[in-house]
Amino acid sequence: MTRSILIWAALLAAAAFALQWIEYQYLTRAFTTEFYIVLIGIAFLALGLWLGRVLTPSQRAPDFALNEAALQSLGITKREYAVLEQLASGQSNKQIASALHVSPNTVKTHISRLYEKLDVSQRVQAVQKAKDLQLIP
Structure with missing residues (x-):
């Protein structure tokens, strides 16, 4: 003091x-x-x-632990997980394709498979459900 x-x-x-x-x-x-x-x-x-x-209060990100059990039970592959991470950051299909060095059609396929596995129909829903399942921070 x-x-x-x-x-x-x-x-x-x-x-x-x-x-x-x-x-x-x-x-x-x-x-x-x-x-x-x-x-x-x-x-x-x-x-x-x-x-x-x-x-200004500091905004520390909470510690994130990936839910491996949910990832395996849903059957999400490593490539689909990489696409999901890019989706969460707000990237477009072309940007995701460029970052992952694949074609935009491949990204569309991965996204549609993610939609099926997460039981959603939109990007925002997929990201929210992945956050709820602790698949992404």
Whole structure:
């Protein structure tokens, strides 16, 4: 507690000193007005970035454990699983085909087989069911 108080006091003292120095430099016309405007803008930008980082809660991804039993019971192959991962990331058929080095027709076949195995009829449903079954994070 004492340490944080001392840190905040030092930061406030440094900020007060910087403002007094800027005011003195401005009054003596050491630099142009644009310089002071940029300097104050940079200070507010740094303060905003720092406050945003401090006040925004970190969003750690929960630990994910693949449900191997569900994967085997559904009979999903490794290639179909790779297509499912790409589906979950929002890729189109052409993008999936490019990433997996297969033709778009092969991707369509894998997707239709996934639909049958997951008992769904749409991409969003397939991804949601895979998440529910802990097949994808």
